[in-house]
Amino acid sequence: MVELCSAEKCTGCGACYNCCPREAISMQEDGEKFLRPVIDANLCVECRLCQRACPVINPIPKHDKADRPIALVHKDRKILLESTSGGAFSLMACWIIDRGGVIYGAMMTDAFDVCHVRVSRKEELAVLRGSKYAQSNTNSTFRQVKTDLEDGKYVLYTGTPCQIAGLIRFLGCADFERLYTVDLVCHGTPSVGMFKIYLEKLAVPRSKYPPHIRNFRFRQTENWGLDPSFEHAGRRILCENEDRVYLLLFLSGRLHRPCCYSCQYTSPERVSDVTIADFWGIGTRREFPYDVKNGCSLVLTNTEKGQDLFKNITVDADFDYRDWNETRGNHQLYAPSIRPKDREKAIESLFNDPIERVYAKFFNTPIIRIKKIVGKILKIIGIWK
């Protein structure tokens, strides 16, 4: 029987699933609702293509660190507000579409599934904009990319670094003149199943919210904030206190896929042509002359192709080359998230408890409450800012 990488290391990128000529591999949910490849022994002919396509078994070489990080803000306010950071993704995607190319990225369906899709028109980019903090299912997009490249199309594929590594391993290499890869600096990914369980608890038993939540957004775009929100009766409702519990669990690293805690891609040397992220701390060491109130992208051009792509998008952007020192506030550019000791307890609680209880157990314990009060007192008497 063919063995893939261990469950602890598997990123669920889907390269093995995409490459199997016998369709003997399916992606199935595990106990924490993460997608994992399962081989059907009756269909498998042991060709081992899946092992060759696995970026964990055969790691992708990384590119040298980019010369200088770039801070960027999209000039179009509407696009900026729809984007999570500074809108770098949209600038690159539009340039590729202008060349008749296609874009692959993650969207959220009306049923709250997060999955990779292919779009070819600028109007369709809106569904890809905005971070979805749950692991996207790449489905059969790697196969579609291969067909697009064979048809001579420009392709921009965006995703987490492990997904980009999976795509490159699936294709065999990244030496396709018309393929552009863009990865995100990634904190780690919860499963879509976890996210859906949270949404059910947020909506169903509570009179406070409507039974059907629509257009959930993980982050506030105005003021570059971290508050989730959703739509009801034409209004955007901000989630507060215990209703933010999914985001709080995510930010504290308690919901990540096990492999995320030893992620091999959390370094300034990257696997893709361009890397995009939030430029946390922009302007703290040296003035950045543009408004970052609604977000600012950190852009790393890791290859010559990435540098060329960047040169072509600058017309619609306010940008500046910065020092590497200024990126130190972006922790996941340097190290993976640390696995919290209570990760499993938190997941169990999310699965079984009402969200008020989850919040009370992990974010409103007596110790946390005392710390908050002491913090407030120290602020009032001016000892702590």
Ligand SMILES: Cc1cc2nc3c(=O)[nH]c(=O)nc-3n(C[C@H](O)[C@H](O)[C@H](O)COP(=O)(O)OP(=O)(O)OC[C@H]3O[C@@H](n4cnc5c(N)ncnc54)[C@H](O)[C@@H]3O)c2cc1C
């Ligand atoms: C799970 C996750 C964790 C992240 N963690 C960090 C972090 O720790 N530090 C940091 O600086 N930045 C992080 N980011 C990146 C950041 O949130 C922005 O997505 C990024 O800066 C792009 O912003 P933008 O303004 O250019 O474009 P946007 O319009 O916001 O771009 C959205 C892009 O992200 C892709 N995308 C959205 N959701 C997913 C998903 N679930 N899986 C794969 N691709 C997705 C879309 O396909 C699109 O290409 C994370 C993103 C995700 C999805």
